[in-house]
Amino acid sequence: MKRLLSQRRIFSEARQFSTSRSLQEIRSILDLPDRIYPAYRRLLDSKLLLGVWPDPGPKNVLLVMKSNAANVRAAATEFAQYINENHPDINLIFEREPAESLEKEIAQPIYTLPSLPDFSPFPFTKETDGRTPVSSRTPSKAHGDIVAKQTGHPDIFAEDIGDPFHRKTDLILTLGGDGTILHAASLFSTAKAVPPMLSFSMGSLGFLGECHWKDHVKAFLTAIGKDNPNRKGYSGEFGVLRRGRLKVGVFDKTGQRVAGEDWPGNNLGDVHVMNEVNIHRGAKPHLAIVEVFVAGRKLTETVADGMIISTPTGSTAYSLSSGGAIVHPAVNSLLLTPICPRSLSFRPLVLPTDCIVTLRLSNRNRSSEVEVSVDGKKWGELKVNEEIRVWGEQLRNGRDGGWEGWEGGIPCVKINSEGESDGWVGGLNGLLKFNYPFGEEEL
């Protein structure tokens, strides 16, 4: 009931009262100006890129939060207040659920996806696991028509407009742990140009996290290009580690993209993964039998619990647990790491990203399907003779020759750049306890 009201507010009242800044309200993300894109330049002697905002910098900031965490809620409220007082021209976007839950505690208007009436079968406000690749939440054209009528926003569901988050977000902030970062990435899993992402850690610092919450003001200023100690005034500059993603598509035995009710990504383009895509026998007792092809040539047939295809970023996640090497995110590559293979001789592989790696469920597999997961969330089921194909996304140069990389990868804003600029070595030691020294308990 409360829900119905709040929905109505968005698309009726909300729009009428949107002039007053101090009003607590939820507005539609579609009311925001379209996003702006920073340019990126390669830095000499560094794994990092230099991002530069077009003046006067980002306006639409998406705050992605870990759910059900009191300290994260408190931090979000604190941050909204900071923005309200210091950057009144910056708009805060939230996912629908935190938007509704935080509404009362935030003084300024906040933005979110338009919600839909309860009777609507619209998939992306309901039923879908939060981190399922966002493609599954983009409605089909048919849905679009229904919805358009209901909401008065006919255009947002047209194919050429795409996901409102993709269209409106200048900068992503995450509040939580690695899981929250992966979730934020999943919101842009079909986007080619992901906005810069700055991640704040609450509690403990994850491996992908960038900075502690206590440093959020300085970090935020850096991310919006207002904290360059070497430049007077506004520089718009910020350091970026671009984390390459992998593209994943699912195909049936005839080579057609898989169609059918069961596959959530049905009828849609490839999704991009930040950590990895994996297939796994799941609760099935028998080992999966998977054929692996590299650039169309059969590499091997593996009998195993499963198989991981990981980015360098994901090399410290599931692939690591399965015995894979640790690969620096600046090494443009993908990792092929088996999960408990029935073999003495399946050494993990590191492959180039410009050839397609294919995993096909053999018709000798004992059960009729295996699970496919993306970044740790179940995505669907791969049937016998179906295959997933994986390759690197292209890291494209920008329009202007001297600049590169406005497309491809997740541009992770780096704050702490003393010593080793990308923080990766520090993470190996501090978090993964890499080569942790044998005990020397001095007496």
Place this chain on the structure above:
Amino acid sequence: MKRLLSQRRIFSEARQFSTSRSLQEIRSILDLPDRIYPAYRRLLDSKLLLGVWPDPGPKNVLLVMKSNAANVRAAATEFAQYINENHPDINLIFEREPAESLEKEIAQPIYTLPSLPDFSPFPFTKETDGRTPVSSRTPSKAHGDIVAKQTGHPDIFAEDIGDPFHRKTDLILTLGGDGTILHAASLFSTAKAVPPMLSFSMGSLGFLGECHWKDHVKAFLTAIGKDNPNRKGYSGEFGVLRRGRLKVGVFDKTGQRVAGEDWPGNNLGDVHVMNEVNIHRGAKPHLAIVEVFVAGRKLTETVADGMIISTPTGSTAYSLSSGGAIVHPAVNSLLLTPICPRSLSFRPLVLPTDCIVTLRLSNRNRSSEVEVSVDGKKWGELKVNEEIRVWGEQLRNGRDGGWEGWEGGIPCVKINSEGESDGWVGGLNGLLKFNYPFGEEEL
């Protein structure tokens, strides 16, 4: 309908006509004389034991078959005919399903477990996965009473009599692969003294298999002690590799054995495993958090897909896929091998079998339970704060000082004893392709 008939036959007609040897019929295993036990002696300079049958050797032979395999069916029929013609005093026992399916093709009477009327809730003729530890199929006393009334066999369900297979089988033969051997072992998973087991491989030789079907006559003669080339007449002697098993119990947080509808092993004693017991997150997305104790002392808390506790026999099965060492079955030990642990420093462990190893599902585990499997079959679910405890079964000396080992382990009959008597080194090379040489394609 056919089933009802055949059931009736067993307990009515069948008993009336049991005098004629040539009659095709299924009889109750309870009609057989009780089993006899061979004695075992340690052989010098060998990993093997010498088994000796009391004169005149085994009479009740249980034939365990891989299901749904035409060649296995054919071999069983051929074997029955061989027995009928050459060893008329030997009785063949089958599991219920193959007994009914083979009945028509076998000339002599065959024996199986009594079946029960269809309306009976009796668990071991229905609903239960074939290889679920047999304990789960042993009915409770209450069931026993109902059933006794229906079948006229009141005693078989009394606690002090136990499983009919345990009470009647002198010698086990398996026809199939490693899975069939594991299944045969599961039929004796609550038995302390497992009968000698001889395994025939159909198709390809598995790692646990002993001999090819084509050699079955010679092998069978060896197993019943009639083929000792060094001894004239009947020696009763046969070579045995004793494969130690592990005992597994499930306990709740108060240290009580787990009770409750969901746990199949409920109300029962420990089961013995041949390969391993494992816990696994299964289809749950989040890593399992498991506390490990050795002899009551906390060893570690692991965050992983799962955890394996394996016998040396199982060291070439799931534990191998998870990175465990290969341990010779004569090394009295258990292996603790994590499945995809989120750690750089969980090296697989080999522990003595005379201390209890405990796996407790941490109350920090994100889901409320994980799966427990025994020898590759799902056994039940371990809830938060519950634990499984594992230790080696005792390998007991027999009554008479000079002899040892009539209790404990699975006595696997060994046929090919030239060179390396236990065949283990041969299996590493021939089957696991251990240290397979790098390619030397001569030109």
Place this chain on the structure above:
Amino acid sequence: MKRLLSQRRIFSEARQFSTSRSLQEIRSILDLPDRIYPAYRRLLDSKLLLGVWPDPGPKNVLLVMKSNAANVRAAATEFAQYINENHPDINLIFEREPAESLEKEIAQPIYTLPSLPDFSPFPFTKETDGRTPVSSRTPSKAHGDIVAKQTGHPDIFAEDIGDPFHRKTDLILTLGGDGTILHAASLFSTAKAVPPMLSFSMGSLGFLGECHWKDHVKAFLTAIGKDNPNRKGYSGEFGVLRRGRLKVGVFDKTGQRVAGEDWPGNNLGDVHVMNEVNIHRGAKPHLAIVEVFVAGRKLTETVADGMIISTPTGSTAYSLSSGGAIVHPAVNSLLLTPICPRSLSFRPLVLPTDCIVTLRLSNRNRSSEVEVSVDGKKWGELKVNEEIRVWGEQLRNGRDGGWEGWEGGIPCVKINSEGESDGWVGGLNGLLKFNYPFGEEEL
């Protein structure tokens, strides 16, 4: 004595009689015209480059042979005859030793490095292990002056001319195994632009080898651009897999390049390695203590038998034996793999090549030095507080925008390009027995 004669012949008689093609003789490599450089273009959808010879193609071919192998000798003679009869404008270059030993069996004149009188301390005709990075064999200026006087070739030792092989070789052929390829690479270890290399395998095919000797005519035609089936006439085109190398320098604690009698690479520039550089305790009983820095930041201190820094090419060599991942040669990276580290948590690393990785021998190391080897040959000894620094060589674009890569890496000519063009997947299966299937001895 014989040696003195043969030397004289090169620089006196030899030069006088160099007009007659049919004369058996050894000539100085310096008599040859300077080398020509192919251009390289990136091929779409392929890991390979397209090399194109400037018309009319390569003239100076260096034949590097495995020593002391009768079949290799025979093949070299056969090849010389083939060249003499079919490509009379092509000149064959050999290393000094095979040149002298084959002289009698080859009809046409052959070319080699000028030899020097016995009394000369000149390092590269004596004392030096054949595969020591060639830098150690390049004489200092002082030596150059002495030698120039003796030989009448004043210019070859001047710094700006460099190694005669580098200056004269258009195309390298190797005859032997992987060791011969590594040796050929070592002859160009200080060269920035290595000539294309085509490797023939005698006996068995090595992992780096390209084709069997029996196919040498077709392969050679391909390498010189005369065998393009898609183009009429001379195309000059050939397929190339560029294998990136690593640059290695040795520095003392003050950051100066190491000087001193003991270090063979003294006073010289960096060398390039094809497989790996490693440090190892060698015959010392105590573990080496090595500090590792990545881009100037301390990664860790390792206590181990040694440490390997490998190219992707070398990932199937020593690094593989030490537990490293297998990395495709097209992945621009370096591998850091410890040798028997006293640690549970040193997972092998894959790093970008554009930062310097440093291995410093800790002053807590128990012995005063450890061994440094390059591509499997001892190079020198690293003393306490000294360090080796490693980074990738630059793969430079050529002068003309559309072309790239005339500098950097070893351009390995690829012949068999059906299916998977680079042959790498085939090598994993055929030679390394990657994921070799568990035994299925059908009965």
Place this chain on the structure above:
Amino acid sequence: MKRLLSQRRIFSEARQFSTSRSLQEIRSILDLPDRIYPAYRRLLDSKLLLGVWPDPGPKNVLLVMKSNAANVRAAATEFAQYINENHPDINLIFEREPAESLEKEIAQPIYTLPSLPDFSPFPFTKETDGRTPVSSRTPSKAHGDIVAKQTGHPDIFAEDIGDPFHRKTDLILTLGGDGTILHAASLFSTAKAVPPMLSFSMGSLGFLGECHWKDHVKAFLTAIGKDNPNRKGYSGEFGVLRRGRLKVGVFDKTGQRVAGEDWPGNNLGDVHVMNEVNIHRGAKPHLAIVEVFVAGRKLTETVADGMIISTPTGSTAYSLSSGGAIVHPAVNSLLLTPICPRSLSFRPLVLPTDCIVTLRLSNRNRSSEVEVSVDGKKWGELKVNEEIRVWGEQLRNGRDGGWEGWEGGIPCVKINSEGESDGWVGGLNGLLKFNYPFGEEEL
């Protein structure tokens, strides 16, 4: 000169003045009464044995010290004073070098091996690396005769008397780290019944160490059976973890024990190792080619840097660095772990100790020999076609049926027996950082 004097003193003056307790002097170990043997009993529910001294307990205590460590020297002096004041009937034995160096600082007489005149070729006071298996230091009969004449101790060199340490030591104390314990073990490497050993750690606690020096008084009382809290008066009881050793012999291709000047263990029986025996290519560039046999049957041929055969005790030493499993010392087994094998499929093995494992240097090995090391010290060189054979020492029952184990293994005295009695789990966590948790830097 000083040395000659001190030697004389031992065998002339020393013997005359040996009545006065307070005199600083070095006496001959041969003056001591012969050793006494504790009995050992298996404890229920424990990996430990119960040792029991015959009343009134041990008298001859051998103190083995880390050399060149000031704090160890100080501790030894302090301990001698404690003994002098509290246990005047206990005699302290030292190795020759510390005996001479500590002589001045110890009030009571101390005992050591008799030294020999400088001109003597007697091997065990000179030339020999301290931890070379002691067998190499036991003189031949011929030496014995010469020496007997010189020293007036004719009997000590006779074969049937053997090593004076073996004959006289009741209890071993070590002061240092793991290396000191290994050294102490090496002094008894040819002894069948090693005395109980109590190890004190100075500085940091090693993996094999038992207790910190600060607890030495309590620990010593425990070791001599005077600190049983459950028993009034003298119980003689102490806890023991028996660490099994491996026996190693070297044989030529004809199966004869190797003879010849080069092999230090020449003409002698097998030695026992505490950690491992390994063969390694050492400073040779080429991989070693080693044939491995288990119980006479060929397991495999390995091409590797080397091969380790380790005890469970040694499973946390070199074998661990080479990827071996961690095996609890109570698991009676040996580990076969390759060092950097050129193979994808050489999984480490755990084998029973009652079969012989053989490593034979293949005649295809490229160099003529490889290095053999015992417990980290070079022992000799294994030539092509020679082999080392390894098997477990027998853990023999004592004379009296109720007692077992007076022979075999190293009886390590355990002090801290709360919780997990053998301290092994604690060592995995505290020292090896087993499964060290990933970073949770709380903010």
